[in-house]
Amino acid sequence: MPDLVPVHGGLDAPVNRVVPLSRRKQFLQEAAELPTVEVSRADLSTVYRIADGTLSPLTGPMDEATWHYVLDHDALDFGFRHYAWTAPISFPVADEEAKRIRVGRPVALVHEGEPVAIVRVTSLFEWDKPKHIEKFYGTRRTDHPGGRMILEDPRTKLLGGELWALPQVVDPEYGEFVLSPRQVRTLIAERRWERALAFQTRNPLHRAHEYALVAGVERLTRQGYFAGVVLNPLVGELKEDDVPARVRMRCYRALHDLKLLGKGDKDEALWRELGYDLTEVFELVGLDIKMLYGGPKEAVMHAIYRQNLGFTDIVIGRKHADAPYDDGTPIWGDFDAQEIFQHLRGDLRIQPCNIGFAAYFESVGRVDLIENHPGEKPVSISGSKIREMLTRGERPDERILRPEIADILIAYYREQAARKSNERQRG
Amino acid sequence: MPDLVPVHGGLDAPVNRVVPLSRRKQFLQEAAELPTVEVSRADLSTVYRIADGTLSPLTGPMDEATWHYVLDHDALDFGFRHYAWTAPISFPVADEEAKRIRVGRPVALVHEGEPVAIVRVTSLFEWDKPKHIEKFYGTRRTDHPGGRMILEDPRTKLLGGELWALPQVVDPEYGEFVLSPRQVRTLIAERRWERALAFQTRNPLHRAHEYALVAGVERLTRQGYFAGVVLNPLVGELKEDDVPARVRMRCYRALHDLKLLGKGDKDEALWRELGYDLTEVFELVGLDIKMLYGGPKEAVMHAIYRQNLGFTDIVIGRKHADAPYDDGTPIWGDFDAQEIFQHLRGDLRIQPCNIGFAAYFESVGRVDLIENHPGEKPVSISGSKIREMLTRGERPDERILRPEIADILIAYYREQAARKSNERQRG
Numbered sequence: 112m113p114d115l116v117p118v119h120g121g122l123d124a125p126v127n128r129v130v131p132l133s134r135r136k137q138f139l140q141e142a143a144e145l146p147t148v149e150v151s152r153a154d155l156s157t158v159y160r161i162a163d164g165t166l167s168p169l170t171g172p173m174d175e176a177t178w179h180y181v182l183d184h185d186a187l188d189f190g191f192r193h194y195a196w197t198a199p200i201s202f203p204v205a206d207e208e209a210k211r212i213r214v215g216r217p218v219a220l221v222h223e224g225e226p227v228a229i230v231r232v233t234s235l236f237e238w239d240k241p242k243h244i245e246k247f248y249g250t251r252r253t254d255h256p257g258g259r260m261i262l263e264d265p266r267t268k269l270l271g272g273e274l275w276a277l278p279q280v281v282d283p284e285y286g287e288f289v290l291s292p293r294q295v296r297t298l299i300a301e302r303r304w305e306r307a308l309a310f311q312t313r314n315p316l317h318r319a320h321e322y323a324l325v326a327g328v329e330r331l332t333r334q335g336y337f338a339g340v341v342l343n344p345l346v347g348e349l350k351e352d353d354v355p356a357r358v359r360m361r362c363y364r365a366l367h368d369l370k371l372l373g374k375g376d377k378d379e380a381l382w383r384e385l386g387y388d389l390t391e392v393f394e395l396v397g398l399d400i401k402m403l404y405g406g407p408k409e410a411v412m413h414a415i416y417r418q419n420l421g422f423t424d425i426v427i428g429r430k431h432a433d434a435p436y437d438d439g440t441p442i443w444g445d446f447d448a449q450e451i452f453q454h455l456r457g458d459l460r461i462q463p464c465n466i467g468f469a470a471y472f473e474s475v476g477r478v479d480l481i482e483n484h485p486g487e488k489p490v491s492i493s494g495s496k497i498r499e500m501l502t503r504g505e506r507p508d509e510r511i512l513r514p515e516i517a518d519i520l521i522a523y524y525r526e527q528a529a530r531k532s533n534e535r536q537r538g
Numbered sequence: 539m540p541d542l543v544p545v546h547g548g549l550d551a552p553v554n555r556v557v558p559l560s561r562r563k564q565f566l567q568e569a570a571e572l573p574t575v576e577v578s579r580a581d582l583s584t585v586y587r588i589a590d591g592t593l594s595p596l597t598g599p600m601d602e603a604t605w606h607y608v609l610d611h612d613a614l615d616f617g618f619r620h621y622a623w624t625a626p627i628s629f630p631v632a633d634e635e636a637k638r639i640r641v642g643r644p645v646a647l648v649h650e651g652e653p654v655a656i657v658r659v660t661s662l663f664e665w666d667k668p669k670h671i672e673k674f675y676g677t678r679r680t681d682h683p684g685g686r687m688i689l690e691d692p693r694t695k696l697l698g699g700e701l702w703a704l705p706q707v708v709d710p711e712y713g714e715f716v717l718s719p720r721q722v723r724t725l726i727a728e729r730r731w732e733r734a735l736a737f738q739t740r741n742p743l744h745r746a747h748e749y750a751l752v753a754g755v756e757r758l759t760r761q762g763y764f765a766g767v768v769l770n771p772l773v774g775e776l777k778e779d780d781v782p783a784r785v786r787m788r789c790y791r792a793l794h795d796l797k798l799l800g801k802g803d804k805d806e807a808l809w810r811e812l813g814y815d816l817t818e819v820f821e822l823v824g825l826d827i828k829m830l831y832g833g834p835k836e837a838v839m840h841a842i843y844r845q846n847l848g849f850t851d852i853v854i855g856r857k858h859a860d861a862p863y864d865d866g867t868p869i870w871g872d873f874d875a876q877e878i879f880q881h882l883r884g885d886l887r888i889q890p891c892n893i894g895f896a897a898y899f900e901s902v903g904r905v906d907l908i909e910n911h912p913g914e915k916p917v918s919i920s921g922s923k924i925r926e927m928l929t930r931g932e933r934p935d936e937r938i939l940r941p942e943i944a945d946i947l948i949a950y951y952r953e954q955a956a957r958k959s960n961e962r963q964r965g
Contacts, residue, residue: 131730133764136813283795287714297724303558337560368710386563 114296115307115423116460119415120168120187120194125292128162128170128275135277142219142226146211148204148270150220150227153401156347157200158220158228160400160416162276164292167419168194172201174234174271182246185408186457193457196415197408198247201238201269202230209235209268218270228276238269247408254437256404279399282346285360289346289397296421298394299339306331306338308424308464309417313345313402315354315362315520317497317512318376322469322478325373325389327426329381330464338424339392342366343417346397358523360397362516367395371513376478396420404434410448410463411455418461427452427463471510478510502528541723542734542850543887546842547595547614547621552719555589555597555702562704569646569653573638575631575697577647577654580828583774584627585647585655587827587843589703591719594846595621599628601661601698609673612835613884620884623842624835625674628665628696629657636662636695645697654704661698674835681864683831706826709773712787716773716824723848725821726766733758733765735851735891736844740772740829742781742789742947744924744939745803749896749905752800752816754853756808757891765851766819769793770844773824785950787824789943794822798940803905823847831861837875837890838882845888854879854890898937905937929955 118125130138150158160166168189173181178199180186186193202220204212212218212235220228240261244250248257281289290298299307308331310324324340331338342363346356354362366372370390377389400416403409409432417425431448435441444450452463468481470489481489490510497507502524506517545552557565577585587593595616600608605626607613613620629647631639639645639662647655667688671677675684708716717725726734735758737751751767758765769790773783781789793799797817804816827843830836836859844852858875862868871877879890895908897916908916917937924934929951933944 129730131764132814132818133730133732133812139813286795291728293728294721294724297721301718301720303556303560305560337558368713385560386566387559391559 114421115299115304116418116421118164118167118292119418119459120189121192121458122168125164125296125419126161126167126170127164130275130277132278138229138275138277139226141217142221142229145217145219145229146208147219147221147226148202148208148212148230150202150222152222152347154202155222155227156399156401157202158274158276159279161200161274162228163279165398165400165416165419166200167292169200171230171233171274172269172271173199174201175236175269176234178236178269178271179239179242182242184456185411195411195455195457195459197411198403198405199243201234201236201271203238203264203266204235204268204270205266206268212270218272220274220276226277228274230270230272230274232270232272234269234271236269236271238267240267247403247405248442249406249408250442252436252442255442256434260404281399282357284357285346285364285397288360288395289399292419292421295341295396298396299421302339302392302394304337304339304392306336306424307422308338308340308426309343309420309422310340310426311343311345311398311413311417313353313359315359315516316342316366318478318510319469319471321366321372322376322480323426323428323466324393325377325478326466326469326480327424327464328389328392329378331424332381332385337392339394340389341394341396341422343396343398343420345400345402347399347401354520354523356397358519360395361519363395365515365519366513367393369515371515374513402432404432406430406432406434406443407447407451411451411459414452414459414461414463418459422461424462424464426466428465429467498524541848542726542732543845543848545591545594545719546845546886547616548619548885549595552591552723552846553588553594553597554591557702557704559705565656565702565704566653568644569648569656572644572646572656573635574646574648574653575629575635575639575657577629577649579649579774581629582649582654583826583828584629585701585703586706588627588701589655590706592825592827592843592846593627594719596627598657598660598701599696599698600626601628602663602696603661605663605696605698606666606669609669611883612838622838622882622884622886624838625830625832626670628661628663628698630665630691630693631662631695631697632693633695639697645699647701647703655701657697657699657701659697659699661696663696663698665694665696667694674830674832675869676833676835677869679863679869682869683861687831708826709784711784712773712791712824715787715822716826719846719848722768722823725823726848729766729819729821731764731766731819733763733851734849735765735767735853736770736847736849737767737853738770738772738825738840738844740780740786742786742943743769743793745898745905745937746896748793748799749803749907750853750855750893751820752804752905753893753896753907754851754891755816755819756805758851759808759812764819766821767816768821768823768849770823770825770847772827772829774826774828781947781950783824785946787822788946790822792942792946793940794820796942798942801940829859831859833857833859833861833870834874834878838878838886841879841886841888841890845886849888851889851891853893855892856894925951 181199185197187196217231219226328340372393373389414425429445449465471478472484500507501520608626612624614623644658646653755767799820800816841852856872876892898905899911927934928947
């Protein structure tokens with residue numbers, strides 16, 4: 112069966128720059144002789160996603176011309192065609208590291224001392240941070256997570272080239288859910304779906320968040336397609352205070368394995384009429400990729416990753432990938448991430464599936480899109496209140512958070528408290 | 539990347555006779571109008587494996603001519619070529635059911651009242667049970683599991699035709715490990731292995747059983763190949779007294795996730811020299827397929843399933859798929875399942891990897907093949923003794939069973955005892 116959607120950039124197949132394990136020894140021997148460039152944990156995921164084709168058609172970090180072209184034109188000038196591409200992707204280099212780098216020669220990318228990739232350098236150039244921030248984030252202000260990420264990085268140069276990376280090691284607790292573009296494409300083909308919808312998240316799903324998957328796949332289904340929906344959470348390690356990937360994956364598995372998705376909220380009549388259930392067209396696949404805190408332009412990148420994974424559609428929310436200024440005011444308009452797809456400056460085959468905020472409404476006795484309930488006050492509890500309850504071992508209102516998910520989080524916060532208490536006693 | 543091994547029967551891709559979920563409603567409506575044939579739990583797995591291509595090139599149960607041809611020639615006469623095939627595969631039909639069946643018309647295969655497949659019948663014929671037993675099992679005696687399976691079935695007719703089946707529902711606890719031929723082929727391609735070795739089992743792995751995977755992949759590796767090994771256990775429900783698939787999968791996951799495979803037993807120097815470890819070329823994939831208790835001829839079928847899944851090699855043990863007469867005497871010679879591959883009567887691309895019995899030997903302080911220790915007595919505990927210990931909550935000698943695996947089995951036997959005790963109190 113042919114794939115539902117081509118690889119981005121006009122390629123026949125996803126880029127594959129993963130070095131087989133059988134060549135690791137030789138690879139490490141070669142790397143040991145090379146100048147090194149340290150990559151951060153966040154950039155490490157970029158290394159692996161270039162190698163496995165999630166960032167196709169990139170075959171390495173961008174050279175200077177491409178880096179600027181992307182910021183200036185929101186596109187890759189790749190072959191005879193333009194392809195939508197909004198994020199410049201090159202690797203930062205410290206001045207000390209730069210001294211040993213020669214264009215045309217290879218360097219080893221290392222993380223915490225371990226070589227992870229070799230890049231044949233085609234370009235070593237100044238990191239134009241003001242341009243990066245202004246063009247990508249759409250603001251000259253720097254008091255926001257993306258601006259800080261760039262400015263707090265002491266490095267001033269960037270590196271581009273051709274990359275080959277060792278295979279990524281994934282936590283075995285959920286490793287079987289972290290699939291390459293080729294594997295996701297095979298999974299989608301096996302399901303025989305006509306439309307495959309991806310949903311990105313980095314949080315344990317409240318019932319209102321979860322509803323975006325429900326509303327999205329129900330919309331495609333009502334259009335007459337045999338559609339499936341894939342929860343595609345970030346599984347890399349995130350900010351300190353985020354719930355770790357292992358725990359979140361347990362929450363997502365509960366949602367999947369216990370067939371909770373859309374329970375009480377889905378359009379029962381629709382699914383009954385179709386003769387199959389929402390929970391039968393629902394899959395879980397993890398993705399480890401760098402967060403850019405980039406709002407609308409990051410939304411385009413989210414879509415590109417998913418097209419490479421084989422999805423035809425991606426849920427784009429209001430305030431998608433939002434990260435406001437430190438004073439709490441927004442950088443972007445609520446709908447910017449949805450509107451940017453109307454004005455792309457290059458080819459993109461995946462479709463945005465715009466979904467607004469949802470909440471539980473007493474008038475319908477279920478979660479629904481807020482836009483369907485003008486003037487009605489939804490059931491609402493603040494995120495910090497929910498976290499307080501979970502920390503105390505209490506299940507929040509099940510109209511907000513499913514008890515099966517709450518129990519997993521309660522167990523996590525309990526373990527975390529015990530660990531901290533132990534550390535205090537030892538320390 | 540091209541697959542390492544072609545699909546059996548000269549096909550370009552595995553057979554796909556799975557009906558998409560989106561057509562289930564229509565499928566069930568059609569099935570409701572059709573004559574029905576009940577399929578057993580064991581034959582149900584055959585239905586699904588025909589549909590997903592594990593039994594390629596079959597597109598349905600065999601017609602009368604093919605059924606006899608296979609028994610007479612151990613091959614499929616498929617196109618211009620002969621392909622090795624040792625087991626006749628048609629579905630039994632009760633006399634009452636047969637009355638309503640017309641050749642050329644469809645029937646619904648049902649399991650416990652639920653339609654699972656539709657077969658357009660091309661053949662309805664007498665089940666020649668004496669021939670089936672004598673040719674497949676190589677004996678006229680019937681006091682063995684395979685003979686009993688055939689003789690105790692009251693049905694006397696068989697059905698052949700073209701099959702389409704609904705998707706199989708797999709236990710979500712381990713569903714992500716049960717992959718179709720296309721998915722296994724993608725997994726193998728992703729690993730970039732040059733040889734992919736499969737190992738079949740239906741038992742929790744003792745350290746001596748586990749060693750077959752170690753010895754097999756080490757042999758291929760020493761031959762200069764970048765080889766991987768996949769533990770490919772049966773996950774269907776087995777005999778009453780077998781450890782259930784869920785529990786066995788927990789054991790296999792522990793072996794995989796805790797990197798226990800070959801611990802203490804593998805050739806450390808070999809792997810150190812290669813620069814990657816045995817545990818890095820080890821994967822787990824479940825398979826639900828019918829057991830035939832057929833010794834050498836079943837071994838050929840085991841190989842065919844694995845070729846369709848994309849494996850280049852399969853471990854064939856001494857007494858492979860063995861099932862002796864009720865008096866304990868063997869039907870087949872110890873090496874018959876290995877020798878049959880020397881005299882195949884049709885094309886088969888997967889290679890047998892013959893591995894003898896293994897055990898722990900004090901002289902080397904690890905598990906090793908028995909053939910390397912003539913005259914030396916290995917460390918040994920009977921299976922029933924091990925089970926007694928586990929039932930009492932005791933870990934057996936770790937030279938026999940790894941403690942991490944023992945703990946999973948102890949927990950299972952404890953739960954089972956508690957459940958039985960509860961049932962007695964209620965009953």
